[in-house]
Structure formats: C-alpha cells, structure tokens
Amino acid sequence: MLFSSYIFILFFLPIVLSGYFALGKLKNREWSCAWMVVASLFFYGWWNEKYLFLILGSVIVNYSVGEFIRVLVNQEKKSKLILIIGIIANLGVLAYFKYTNFLIANIHELTGVSFTLQHIILPIGLSFFTFEQIAYLVDTYRGKVKHYHFLDYCYFVTFFPRLIAGPIIRHNEVLTQIERKNMHQPNIDNLAIGFSIFFIGLFKKVIMADSLAAIADPIFQTVAQGHDVTFLMSWLGALAYTAQLYFDFSGYSDMAIGLARIFGIVLPLNFNSPYKSTCIIDFWRNWNISLSRFLRDYLYLPLGGNRKGHIRRYVNLVITMLLGGLWHGANWTFVMWGGLHGFYLLINHFWRSYGYPHFNNEVPEKTTYRVISWLVTFIAVVIGWVFFRADTFSSAFLLLKAMVNLHSPVELTHVIMLNYAIVGLSFSVVFILPNIHQLFADFKPTLDGENIIMNTKNLIWRLNLAWCIWKPSLSWGLSLGLLFIIATLTLSHPSIFIYYDF
Numbered sequence: 001m002l003f004s005s006y007i008f009i010l011f012f013l014p015i016v017l018s019g020y021f022a023l024g025k026l027k028n029r030e031w032s033c034a035w036m037v038v039a040s041l042f043f044y045g046w047w048n049e050k051y052l053f054l055i056l057g058s059v060i061v062n063y064s065v066g067e068f069i070r071v072l073v074n075q076e077k078k079s080k081l082i083l084i085i086g087i088i089a090n091l092g093v094l095a096y097f098k099y100t101n102f103l104i105a106n107i108h109e110l111t112g113v114s115f116t117l118q119h120i121i122l123p124i125g126l127s128f129f130t131f132e133q134i135a136y137l138v139d140t141y142r143g144k145v146k147h148y149h150f151l152d153y154c155y156f157v158t159f160f161p162r163l164i165a166g167p168i169i170r171h172n173e174v175l176t177q178i179e180r181k182n183m184h185q186p187n188i189d190n191l192a193i194g195f196s197i198f199f200i201g202l203f204k205k206v207i208m209a210d211s212l213a214a215i216a217d218p219i220f221q222t223v224a225q226g227h228d229v230t231f232l233m234s235w236l237g238a239l240a241y242t243a244q245l246y247f248d249f250s251g252y253s254d255m256a257i258g259l260a261r262i263f264g265i266v267l268p269l270n271f272n273s274p275y276k277s278t279c280i281i282d283f284w285r286n287w288n289i290s291l292s293r294f295l296r297d298y299l300y301l302p303l304g305g306n307r308k309g310h311i312r313r314y315v316n317l318v319i320t321m322l323l324g325g326l327w328h329g330a331n332w333t334f335v336m337w338g339g340l341h342g343f344y345l346l347i348n349h350f351w352r353s354y355g356y357p358h359f360n361n362e363v364p365e366k367t368t369y370r371v372i373s374w375l376v377t378f379i380a381v382v383i384g385w386v387f388f389r390a391d392t393f394s395s396a397f398l399l400l401k402a403m404v405n406l407h408s409p410v411e412l413t414h415v416i417m418l419n420y421a422i423v424g425l426s427f428s429v430v431f432i433l434p435n436i437h438q439l440f441a442d443f444k445p446t447l448d449g450e451n452i453i454m455n456t457k458n459l460i461w462r463l464n465l466a467w468c469i470w471k472p473s474l475s476w477g478l479s480l481g482l483l484f485i486i487a488t489l490t491l492s493h494p495s496i497f498i499y500y501d502f
Contacts, residue, residue: 001046003198003255004205006491012043013259020263024184032184033155036263040160044125051123055158058093062086062133063153069140070147083141087134094130097122102330125164127327127502129157131294136171138298145171152178161259165252165499167270167290173447174265183264192472193443194261196480197436201254203483204247205497206490208426212244213495215419216389223395223402230409234402236419241389242382243426245498246275249288252497254436257445269446273435275381275427278373280344281352283381295324310353317349318342328388328502333396337387344380439470 001008016039023032045052065086072079100120108114139145148156148171156174157163177183219237222229229237253271260267274287284292300320306313318339325338383400390396402408436445470476 001043002496003252003259004202004487004491004495006488009488009491012039017262020184021186024186029181029184030151033151033178037151037154037158040155040158040163043160044158044163047124048121054093054123054126055129058090058129058133059154059157061089062137062157063150065089066137066140066145066153067147069137070145073141073143079141083137086137090130090134090137094126096120097126099330122501124500128166128168129163131168131291132157132170135168135294135298139171148175159260159265161256161263161265162267165256165497165502166288167253167256167268168294169268169290173268177265180264185264187264189443189472190261190264193440193445193470194258194263196258196470196476197261197440197445198255198258199480199484199487200436200439201251201256201258202487204251204254206251206487208429209244209247209251210490210495211422212240212247212426215422216240216244220389220395220399223398224391226394226398229399229402230411231402231405232408232410232412232416232420234399234405236416236423237399238382238386238403239427240419240423242275242385243423243430245385245388246430247426248498250435252499257436261445266444266447269437269448271435272437273430275378275430276374277377278370279377280341280348280380283377284341284345291324291327295320299323314346314349317345321345331391333387333390333393336393336396337384340384340387344384441469443470 001012003009016036019035019039020032023035041052041055044055065082069079069082069086072082097120136145152175155178156169156171159174162169216237219229219233220241222233223237250271257267257270268290270288270290272286272289274283277283277286300316303316303319304312305316319342321338321342322335323338325334325336325341328334328337386399386403387393387396390399
C-alpha cells in the first residue's frame with residue numbers, strides 16, 4: 001500500500017486513526033498498541049500477504065534472542081555467541097532474499113553453470129526492519145536495553161509510517177515514546193503538525209518527483225538500449241534524476257515524519273537538504289542520516305573507525321561505503337556507487353588532514369571557496385547518481401561519456417528547453433525554499449534536530465524571515481490544503497517510492 005494512493009489516504013489512514021484514538025480514549029494502552037500492530041501488519045500484508053509470516057517470524061525470533069541476551073548480560077554471563085548467531089540469522093535471511101539471484105547470475109556469468117531456481121522476490125521493507133533488529137540485538141549485548149513487553153516491541157518494529165523505507169530507528173527512540181501514558185490520546189498540535197508535513201511530502205512525491213521521473217526515465221532507457229544521447233540530453237537526464245531522487249526520498253521522509261507525528265511519535269532526523277552540502281562528509285551527514293548512522297555505529301566503528309591510524313581509517317571508510325552500496329541493491333552498479341562515495345570520502349578526509357589543516361573544522365566563510373566547494377561536491381554526487389540509476393556499467397558509462405562530449409550536436413528544441421526549465425525550477429525549490437526542519441523549527445518535527453533548529457532560528461532572526469516558519473493559521477491551512485488537493489487530483493497512477501526497492 002502506497003502513502004500516495006487513494007486507498008491509503010481515503011480509507012486506511014482514517015480508519016486506523018479513528019480506531020487508535022477511540023481505544024486511547026478508553027485509556028486502554030494495550031488495546032491501542034495492539035490495534036496499531038494489527039493495522040501495520042495489514043499495511044505490510046497488502047503488498048503480499050505471504051510475507052506476513054516472514055516479518056512475524058523475524059519479530060518473534062529477534063525479541064526472544066534479545067531477551068536471552070539481556071538475561072545473560074544482567075547475570076554477567078557470556079552472550080557474545082548468542083549475539084553472533086542472531087546477527088548471522090538476520091543477515092542470512094536478508095542475503096537469501098536480496099542476493100541469491102545476484103549470486104547465481106554472477107556464477108553463471110563466470111562459469112557458464114546455470115541453476116534452475118525459482119526467481120526470489122525481495123520482501124518489501126526487509127532491509128530496514130532487519131537492520132533495526134540487528135541494532136537492537138547489539139544494543140542489548142552492550143547493556144543498553146531494558147526489558148520491554150512483546151507488544152511494545154512489535155509496535156516498534158512494525159510501525160507502518162516507517163516500516164517500508166525507514167528511517168532506520170533505534171529501540172530507545174520509539175519505545176520510550178510508546179510507553180508514555182498519554183501518547184494514545186488525540187493531540188490537536190500533533191494532528192496539525194503531522195498532517196501539514198504529510199501534505200508537503202505528498203506534494204513533493206506526486207507533483208515534483210513523478211514529474212521529474214517522466215524526464216529522466218526516457219533518457220536512461222535510451223542509453224540502456226545502447227543508443228547515444230547528446231551532451232544536453234545526458235545532463236538533462238542526470239540532473240532530472242538527481243532532482244527526482246531528492247524529492248522522492250525527501251517526500252517519503254516528510255510523509256513518514258508527518259504520519260508518525262499524527263500518532264504521537266516523533267521520528268529521528270533522516271534528511272536535511274543534502275544538496276546544499278559543501279563537501280561529501282557533510283553530504284553523508286545530511287542524506288539518509290539514519291542509514292549513515294547505522295553504518296557508522298554498527299560497521300565503521302566496530303571495524304576500528306579512525307582509532308588505528310589514517311590508512312586503516314581509509315580502508316574502513318571504503319569497506320563501509322562498498323557494503324552500504326551493496327545494501328541498496330543486488331547490482332554491481334550499486335557497489336560502484338558505494339565505492340565511488342568511499343573514494344570521495346577518502347579524498348575529503350585526506351584533504352582535511354593533510355592538504356589544508358586549517359580547514360579541518362569548517363569550510364571557510366569566503367564565498368568563492370564555498371561556491372567552488374559546493375559545485376565540486378554537487379557534480380561528484382550527480383556522477384554517483386548515474387551509477388545508482390543505471391542498470392548496467394555500459395549504460396552508465398555511455399551516459400557519462402555523453403556528459404563530457406562537448407562536441408556533440410546541439411539540439412535545443414522546445415521540449416528540451418521546457419524540461420530544463422522544469423529541472424531548474426525544481427532545483428530552485430531545493431536551494432531556496434526552507435526544508436521541513438526549518439519550516440517547523442518551533443515545533444521540533446524530528447528527534448536530534450536541536451542544532452539545526454537553533455541555526456535555523458538564528459538565520460531567520462538575522463534575515464527577518466519569520467514569515468517562513470509554519471504556525472497554525474488560516475493562511476497556512478489554506479496553502480497546505482491547496483497542495484493536498486493538487487496532489488490528490490493526480491493520484492490516478494501512483495508510483496512507488498524509489499527506496500521501496502531497497
């Protein structure tokens with residue numbers, strides 16, 4: 001079931017919300033939690049009901065293993081073997097569904113040996129709830145997890161606003177909120193903020209992202225068929241996909257944050273204007289923040305992080321990004337994308353450590369340097385997205401070749417000019433308008449966003465832009481209502497979110 005569909009907006013969400021608060025008014029916390037778990041499982045099973053057994057099995061097994069580890073930790077007994085078994089079991093399930101076809105295809109390519117195995121379909125959301133539960137087991141082993149009721153744990157894992165495509169949350173970020181006595185009571189502020197953020201995210205996805213997909217897809221399909229494209233067309237495709245991915249992922253993140261807030265849950269920060277970054281390090285601090293945090297805390301740091309010298313640090317960075325790329329999809333183009341960003345990070349850290357030590361803490365305030373830094377970072381990101389979007393290396397290199405071919409024919413047709421105008425308008429939204437955390441700075445839209453909110457308020461105060469801060473008013477209500485109406489009128493052919501495939 002898609003957030004951007006009539007069945008979700010007109011039926012599922014109103015029914016679930018009504019039942020949730022009706023049970024909450026009875027002050028029966030357990031029934032409200034149970035209702036939410038059932039609704040979330042229904043939401044998940046809408047796609048393919050047979051995979052309900054997979055998510056239920058995953059929840060039961062991981063909760064049981066976690067409790068076993070917790071008891072051993074409390075008794076100061078060895079539990080590392082149990083943790084390893086739990087992690088291997090989770091990764092084994094993920095590897096089977098996500099990488100078996102990829103592995104068989106590569107074996108066939110290298111050896112010519114073919115296997116007769118039924119095509120395995122990746123269960124939607126598997127990567128996300130698997131990573132969350134691995135983090136839960138590791139945190140339990142580290143003594144950071146107290147005893148939680150099974151129903152609360154089910155709520156934490158299956159919570160539908162972020163079940164399918166994140167953000168990847170930690171147990172303490174949601175379970176502590178679930179335990180609040182008044183969380184299941186209707187809250188007018190949460191409803192107003194949540195629906196406002198949801199409407200903005202819906203508009204980003206339906207109007208912005210899907211319109212940009214109509215520009216980018218034909219160009220990538222052309223190179224996928226082995227046909228050449230011109231310099232202008234190649235950059236149009238790359239830039240359109242760059243903007244499409246931004247609005248698709250940003251739109252989903254906003255919708256997840258808004259939906260969770262409607263139910264009284266504040267989700268962690270996951271997306272913070274990454275295309276404004278002036279270096280790759282900052283880009284990864286602002287793009288898919290929850291995944292970056294998971295890879296840092298549960299892969300990069302256990303590998304040694306930066307504690308064992310510069311060379312080991314660079315090796316750990318590249319390994320982390322290669323595996324992060326592979327997590328996004330079972331294709332060598334994703335591995336290439338991850339490796340490319342690992343190389344970017346290596347260069348960025350080397351630059352800071354050896355090139356210009358006085359730039360270690362922040363980019364200088366000189367405008368020229370900041371503009372150059374931003375441009376280099378942005379072009380590097382765009383090049384990376386070409387591999388992220390392309391199905392094969394040959395199509396990726398064909399597009400990249402066209403992007404540097406200044407001698408290709410110039411076909412400045414009305415259609416190309418119009419499409420460039422659409423892409424340009426999209427990027428003006430990205431770079432000029434405030435993001436969700438800035439719009440709702442007074443209402444703490446996400447967890448761990450205090451520094452962003454404080455910086456936003458300082459900037460608004462300096463530039464006298466108080467009008468851009470959301471507040472419960474008639475003008476904001478009419479404006480966001482108009483966005484919602486425009487978006488819902490175009491839902492006849494809803495498209496899935498890009499991150500649903502991961």
